[in-house]
Amino acid sequence: MPPYHDMGLIGGIIQPLYGGFPVTLMSPSSFIRKPIRWLKAISRYQATTSGGTNFAYQWCLETITPQQKAELDLSSWQVAFTGAEAIATQTLEEFAEAFACCGFQREAFYPCYGLAEATLFVTGKVMEAEGTERQEMIPPTPLTKGGKLPTQTFQEGNVGVLERLSPISLQETCELREPKIIKVDSKELQKNKVVITSEETIKTQKIVSCGRPAIDENIIIVDPETALPCPPETVGEIWVSGASIAQGYWQDEDATEKAFNAYLPDNKKPFLRTGDLGFLHQGELFVTGRIKDIIIIRGRNYYPQDIETTVKNCHPALRDHSCVATSITSEEGEKLVIIGEIKRKLEQKINFQEIVNTIRSHVSRKHGIQTNKIVLVKQGSIPKTSSGKIQRLAGKKAYLENNISIIFQEDSSEKNTKESQEKTMSHSIELNKTQKRKDKKIVRTNLMVKKLRQRKY
Numbered sequence: 152m153p154p155y156h157d158m159g160l161i162g163g164i165i166q167p168l169y170g171g172f173p174v175t176l177m178s179p180s181s182f183i184r185k186p187i188r189w190l191k192a193i194s195r196y197q198a199t200t201s202g203g204t205n206f207a208y209q210w211c212l213e214t215i216t217p218q219q220k221a222e223l224d225l226s227s228w229q230v231a232f233t234g235a236e237a238i239a240t241q242t243l244e245e246f247a248e249a250f251a252c253c254g255f256q257r258e259a260f261y262p263c264y265g266l267a268e269a270t271l272f273v274t275g276k277v278m279e280a281e282g283t284e285r286q287e288m289i290p291p292t293p294l295t296k297g298g299k300l301p302t303q304t305f306q307e308g309n310v311g312v313l314e315r316l317s318p319i320s321l322q323e324t325c326e327l328r329e330p331k332i333i334k335v336d337s338k339e340l341q342k343n344k345v346v347i348t349s350e351e352t353i354k355t356q357k358i359v360s361c362g363r364p365a366i367d368e369n370i371i372i373v374d375p376e377t378a379l380p381c382p383p384e385t386v387g388e389i390w391v392s393g394a395s396i397a398q399g400y401w402q403d404e405d406a407t408e409k410a411f412n413a414y415l416p417d418n419k420k421p422f423l424r425t426g427d428l429g430f431l432h433q434g435e436l437f438v439t440g441r442i443k444d445i446i447i448i449r450g451r452n453y454y455p456q457d458i459e460t461t462v463k464n465c466h467p468a469l470r471d472h473s474c475v476a477t478s479i480t481s482e483e484g485e486k487l488v489i490i491g492e493i494k495r496k497l498e499q500k501i502n503f504q505e506i507v508n509t510i511r512s513h514v515s516r517k518h519g520i521q522t523n524k525i526v527l528v529k530q531g532s533i534p535k536t537s538s539g540k541i542q543r544l545a546g547k548k549a550y551l552e553n554n555i556s557i558i559f560q561e562d563s564s565e566k567n568t569k570e571s572q573e574k575t576m577s578h579s580i581e582l583n584k585t586q587k588r589k590d591k592k593i594v595r596t597n598l599m600v601k602k603l604r605q606r607k608y
Contacts, residue, residue: 152203153179153537157267158235179537186211187219190253194223202232202261205239206472206539208246213471226254229327232261232275236540237440237456240332240357241464258327264361264438268410268423270395274370274436276330276362331360331435337518340439341451343386345430353517356457360435368393371415371422372430375442380415381430386439386452389429390422444543446478448485448520455543458518462489465513466506468497473533475546479524486523489514490550493558495530503527503559511563523563529556 152159159179167174175196182189190211193201233243247257263275334355336346348355364370371380372387381387390413399407413424428445429438440454447453458476463469473492478485489510493501507525514522532555534545549555 152235156235156538157265157271158203158538161271162232182207183210183539186214190215190223190225190250193225193228194253197224197227199227200230200232201228202230202234204235204538204540205233205237205242208233209239209242209472210539212242212245212249220250220253223250223253225250226256228255228259230261231255231259232263234263234265234361235538237438238262238359238361239456239460240359241460243330243359256327257329260330262330262359262361264427264429264436266425266427268397268425269368269391269393270397272365272395273368273391274362274364276328276360277435278327332357333360333432333437334358337457340386341453343452345384345386345432345437347384347432358437358439360432361429361438363435364391364393365395368395369422370431370436373413373415373422375424378413378415384430384432386428386430388442389425389427389436389438391425392420392422396423444477446476446485446487448478448487451520453487453518453520458487458489458514458520459541461513461517462491462510466509468493468501468506470494470530472539472541473530475533475541475543477543477547479547479551481523487514487520488524488526488547488550489522490526490528490533490546490555492530492533493527498529498558504561507559507561521563524560526550526555526560527558529558532556 152163154160154164163174163176175192175198177189177192186207189201189203189207192198243257243260243262247255247260251257261276263272265271265273334348334351334357336348337354337356339346340356369392371390372385373379373390374381375388396411399411410424410426411421413422414420415422426442427438428440428442429436431437440456444455445452446455446458453476455476459474462474462476463471470492475490477488477490479488480486491510493506506527510525511522514520532549534542534549536542546555
């Protein structure tokens with residue numbers, strides 16, 4: 152992560168200085184060019200803590216070869232944090248499987264949630280401890296044997312209540328666990344309801360837990376319209392309060408008032424409105440998306456990252472982490488638009504219509520929604536941040552302003568109109584053919600009658 156990103160600055164530079172432990176820094180551009188450099192550095196320096204966005208792990212999966220894996224030793228990697236964007240269960244599972252041969256353990260994954268306004272860290276994966284009940288350890292420094300980390304208890308529901316407990320010795324009692332993943336009903340989630348299910352079907356989706364809050368932090372889930380706490384197992388806006396929350400935005404009083412001074416009806420203390428959506432389940436935070444990114448069609452909520460995951464998995468010509476699902480307003484209401492990058496090496500070898508048809512089919516079957524427009528663009532066209540995060544609003548703006556390299560696009564309404572016109576034209580042609588056949592038959596009949604009359608007389 153770059154040093155001007157909160158994870159890079161606070162987690163990668165300030166935290167090591169404060170904790171007094173060694174750290175190895177790498178330029179993000181060096182990683183983008185050759186992702187193997189990141190894992191080689193972990194292997195060479197036997198690092199215990201390192202991480203990045205979901206994109207970073209996915210980029211390693213796409214580019215690192217079996218020959219390069221053979222040179223890696225990732226057995227020292229105890230905390231592989233992942234955050235700053237939506238965490239894909241598929242990426243975690245595939246990375247753990249792909250690099251198990253290098254000594255990587257899936258228990259090392261540390262899904263977390265944070266933002267710059269909260270001085271980076273808000274929640275992190277629960278670390279189970281033997282002989283304790285529902286306790287957690289937040290690693291402020293890299294994990295080392297015998298290290299002592301603070302723990303806390305958590306109350307059920309959508310309001311977290313924190314209490315500092317005595318430290319637990321990691322060496323004696325801590326047992327790392329895999330990231331917690333739950334399956335929920337997709338249709339109910341569209342209504343902001345959380346229905347946990349054990350089944351895994353096309354109508355369910357997996358969500359990764361981002362753990363519990365740090366010491367002295369409070370999390371509540373609030374209805375963003377009414378500013379009232381949501382009932383348990385309900386999706387709402389994530390509000391945070393605590394000692395690490397900043398005072399506001401530099402020289403921007405209006406934005407500060409809106410974001411940092413949110414109050415519940417009891418008016419006891421201010422909360423930070425994160426703009427993120429999520430819910431609490433068994434005392435752990437599950438993040439579902441961003442309010443500004445949410446797609447609302449016919450009263451149902453659709454999370455763009457879920458649709459984007461479906462799209463990228465439906466055809467091998469589509470690039471991973473290079474798709475935007477958004478909506479545009481028409482006279483008939485909000486319409487779904489999907490913009491996807493095509494792999495450069497396959498541009499001249501594939502049938503674009505086939506890709507479009509495949510996308511429509513998969514999105515309809517998985518999410519129960521019709522895609523109005525599908526836009527296929529050249530590789531590198533979709534805007535991203537320096538850390539690899541998709542910039543959906545910038546991508547949508549580029550498309551609306553015709554400032555994006557389009558290879559192929561199709562509008563379902565225009566397609567339906569065209570198909571209707573073709574059908575009507577075809578029907579008209581068929582009628583003409585039928586009429587011509589009838590006319591010929593009449594002509595033949597008249598000729599026969601004429602000949603018969605001639606013979607009679």
